[in-house]
Amino acid sequence: MLEQNNGISRRSVLKGAAVGGLGIAAGGSLLAGCASKATGPLAYGARSVDAGPTAQNEALIAAYTAKTKNEVKYNATESNAFQNNLSQYLQGTPDDTFEWMAGYRMQFFAEQGLLADLTDVWGTIGDQYTDSYKIASTGLDGKQYFVPKSWYPWGMHFRKSMFKDLGLSADTVTNWDEFLKMLDGMKKKGLVGFAAGDKGGWEAMGTFDIINARVNGYQFHVDLMAGREKWTDAKVLEVFKHWEMLIPYMNPNVLDLEWDGAMQLLLQKKAGAMLMGSWFGGNFKEQSQADYDDLSIIPFPEINPEHGRDTVDAPIDGWCVAANGTNNAGGADFLAFAGDMEGVQATLDAKDKDGKSIPMTSANKGQDRSTYDAFQKEQMAVMDEAKYITQFLDRDTRPDFAGPVVGPAIQSWFKNPKDVNKIVDSLQAQWDALPPLA
Amino acid sequence: MSIDIELQKSATKYRNKQKVKDRFISALIGVFAIIWIFPIVWTFWTSLRPYKDVRANGVFSIPKALNLQNYFDAISRMDLPLYFWNTFAITVPAVFLTLFFGSLIAFVVSRYSFKWNVTLLLLFTAGNLLPAQLVFIPVFKMYITLGKAIGIPRVLYDSHWGVVLIHVAFQMGFATFVLSSYMKTIPKEISESAMVDGATVFTHYSKVMLPLLRPALASLAVLMTTWIYNDFFWALVLMSTDSKRPITSALGRLQGEFVTDYNLLAAGAAIAALPTLIVFFLLRKQFVSGLTLGSTKG
Numbered sequence: 001m002l003e004q005n006n007g008i009s010r011r012s013v014l015k016g017a018a019v020g021g022l023g024i025a026a027g028g029s030l031l032a033g034c035a036s037k038a039t040g041p042l043a044y045g046a047r048s049v050d051a052g053p054t055a056q057n058e059a060l061i062a063a064y065t066a067k068t069k070n071e072v073k074y075n076a077t078e079s080n081a082f083q084n085n086l087s088q089y090l091q092g093t094p095d096d097t098f099e100w101m102a103g104y105r106m107q108f109f110a111e112q113g114l115l116a117d118l119t120d121v122w123g124t125i126g127d128q129y130t131d132s133y134k135i136a137s138t139g140l141d142g143k144q145y146f147v148p149k150s151w152y153p154w155g156m157h158f159r160k161s162m163f164k165d166l167g168l169s170a171d172t173v174t175n176w177d178e179f180l181k182m183l184d185g186m187k188k189k190g191l192v193g194f195a196a197g198d199k200g201g202w203e204a205m206g207t208f209d210i211i212n213a214r215v216n217g218y219q220f221h222v223d224l225m226a227g228r229e230k231w232t233d234a235k236v237l238e239v240f241k242h243w244e245m246l247i248p249y250m251n252p253n254v255l256d257l258e259w260d261g262a263m264q265l266l267l268q269k270k271a272g273a274m275l276m277g278s279w280f281g282g283n284f285k286e287q288s289q290a291d292y293d294d295l296s297i298i299p300f301p302e303i304n305p306e307h308g309r310d311t312v313d314a315p316i317d318g319w320c321v322a323a324n325g326t327n328n329a330g331g332a333d334f335l336a337f338a339g340d341m342e343g344v345q346a347t348l349d350a351k352d353k354d355g356k357s358i359p360m361t362s363a364n365k366g367q368d369r370s371t372y373d374a375f376q377k378e379q380m381a382v383m384d385e386a387k388y389i390t391q392f393l394d395r396d397t398r399p400d401f402a403g404p405v406v407g408p409a410i411q412s413w414f415k416n417p418k419d420v421n422k423i424v425d426s427l428q429a430q431w432d433a434l435p436p437l438a
Numbered sequence: 439m440s441i442d443i444e445l446q447k448s449a450t451k452y453r454n455k456q457k458v459k460d461r462f463i464s465a466l467i468g469v470f471a472i473i474w475i476f477p478i479v480w481t482f483w484t485s486l487r488p489y490k491d492v493r494a495n496g497v498f499s500i501p502k503a504l505n506l507q508n509y510f511d512a513i514s515r516m517d518l519p520l521y522f523w524n525t526f527a528i529t530v531p532a533v534f535l536t537l538f539f540g541s542l543i544a545f546v547v548s549r550y551s552f553k554w555n556v557t558l559l560l561l562f563t564a565g566n567l568l569p570a571q572l573v574f575i576p577v578f579k580m581y582i583t584l585g586k587a588i589g590i591p592r593v594l595y596d597s598h599w600g601v602v603l604i605h606v607a608f609q610m611g612f613a614t615f616v617l618s619s620y621m622k623t624i625p626k627e628i629s630e631s632a633m634v635d636g637a638t639v640f641t642h643y644s645k646v647m648l649p650l651l652r653p654a655l656a657s658l659a660v661l662m663t664t665w666i667y668n669d670f671f672w673a674l675v676l677m678s679t680d681s682k683r684p685i686t687s688a689l690g691r692l693q694g695e696f697v698t699d700y701n702l703l704a705a706g707a708a709i710a711a712l713p714t715l716i717v718f719f720l721l722r723k724q725f726v727s728g729l730t731l732g733s734t735k736g
Contacts, residue, residue, distance in 0.1 A: 045678075049515075049691045077680040078690035088578055089678050093591045260698070264493055287494060
């Protein structure tokens with residue numbers, strides 16, 4: 001169903017060669033056999049201090065300890081701090097297993113020999129996952145370094161009740177013209193059509209991703225992210241041209257709002273639609289069940305018929321094992337449990353402090369989808385329609401490029417869209433100036 | 439007679455002029471005071487409002503509810519005792535050691551004249567100019583390498599002592615600078631008579647200079663405490679276990695991965711700022727004199 005390109009450029013081969021020695025040394029055959037052996041106590045590094053994920057982790061760890069008698073030390077760090085400090089964390093005294101993301105963000109550290117090889121774990125649990133997840137868990141050297149936990153899609157979110165009032169339905173917003181017509185209709189009613197916030201610098205990357213995939217297709221997007229295509233290409237300018245058409249329908253204070261400011265517009269019924277990752281459904285649910293039930297998602301409309309709606313940004317979260325940890329075998333053993341349906345079920349059974357279940361779309365094939373609520377089923381539909389899955393701009397390209405370069409570039413484009421030529425020139429110049437990975 | 443009246447007149451005129459001037463200055467100070475106080479008042483105001491209300495009605499809406507719930511939530515989520523203890527375990531030794539070493543160097547470079555004493559002072563002061571972000575990678579590598587070399591990986595990295603040491607290293611330049619310029623204001627004759635009386639170098643330092651340094655040390659201690667208390671950077675990059683980090687990183691615990699509940703964060707910030715405020719009000723005098731330390735050369 002899904003494909004992920006792992007095309008290896010000359011550049012990455014060179015990079016691979018440079019760090020190959022390390023990678024092999026770190027990989028090794030530390031895994032002897034399979035799960036539920038006494039592998040000793042281990043440490044778990046959580047990438048979140050939020051209530052929901054914490055409850056899930058605690059349930060998972062409790063189930064693991066009950067089964068194997070291995071003690072697990074829990075070390076939770078706030079996600080931004082964790083992410084910014086990961087390089088130091090992995091080189092220093094990391095926990096044995098830690099929460100991380102699939103795709104380039106994982107490959108980047110795997111190439112530096114900082115992640116332990118999990119090929120043996122995949123040998124045990126691999127048949128519970130579709131190929132697309134395995135590809136997303138694979139490093140450039142063809143070995144697996146990641147075990148997926150869950151995913152969420154990016155798409156157009158709206159409120160069913162507002163769509164009804166406007167005389168719209170999901171089937172009437174499938175291509176660009178219909179989309180612009182919808183936005184026009186919303187504007188005439190005094191609504192913000194396309195709610196957006198980009199104060200954080202990352203929010204608008206999702207918009208770039210999806211327009212690029214719709215206009216130029218999956219392959220171009222992947223190649224652009226990997227540096228095999230140029231930012232100065234006319235195809236990139238085409239993306240910004242389409243994006244510019246949306247500006248009149250956006251709230252004027254895009255750069256003053258973080259993503260949740262944009263969400264508030266939708267929640268307060270001041271905006272008709274918003275492109276965002278579906279994770280924020282939890283916020284609607286927290287506000288009230290009625291708001292959550294009113295929330296709906298459809299794929300971003302088709303722009304170029306050649307590509308249809310064949311791509312979706314659907315970031316996958318999961319775990320890795322740190323090569324510098326003290327108990328690699330224990331970390332791998334834990335992940336063999338966490339990735340197995342037994343562990344997935346323990347995570348799904350977790351309850352928040354009010355005793356409510358925590359919605360999660362698991363990567364494991366075995367999750368009972370009949371338990372999905374309406375919004376989750378719509379997310380699944382968005383996912384099923386797509387042939388290609390991308391992770392998200394800041395997960396698909398070099399970390400030293402996405403945050404420090406692309407983020408501010410898009411922000412300056414918002415300030416003055418006429419500067420687009422200057423902006424793509426500077427993007428390309430800054431990519432070219434990046435040091436080779438070592 | 440007329441001269442008298444003239445004088446009186448001009449005096450009244452002058453006084454009136456002065457009054458207008460005073461009023462103008464007061465108004466100006468008032469405006470600045472409002473500008474300065476506004477963020478604090480706004481933080482406090484924000485901390486009283488539930489996020490749910492703000493999310494549904496916007497930041498500038500009239501509040502439906504005002505309560506202290508955010509404070510209770512912040513206290514329970516921040517794990518306050520643990521993180522305050524961590525801050526304590528880092529700040530106290532760091533301040534103590536900085537003052538100790540700083541005063542030793544200041545003593546030597548200002549009381550003894552030898553060939554390199556000015557160079558030595560400059561070296562320490564110059565170190566102060568290096569931004570932390572520039573040197574953190576080498577420091578980090580050094581900590582890791584040392585840990586590996588002696589077989590205890592957490593000897594400096596991911597330990598309170600590692601952070602204490604880096605604070606000492608960084609703050610010592612300023613401490614040396616301030617203490618040495620303060621020492622220069624102490625008459626040389628005191629030192630000379632101490633030496634004539636046969637005091638050893640160490641007695642000279644501990645029995646003569648140190649007591650005289652007390653006001654400077656107190657001011658410096660207050661300043662150092664607030665600086666080290668407010669540090670987040672070193673604790674972040676030199677530690678991997680969150681439960682060892684200081685209170686500044688506990689604030690991060692209130693921040694969600696995607697959602698940031700600013701109302702809760704405001705309550706947390708108010709709590710975290712409290713100790714510095716208390717220290718400030720208790721030691722206001724030292725603080726003010728600390729700010730002007732070294733600004734006039736004796």
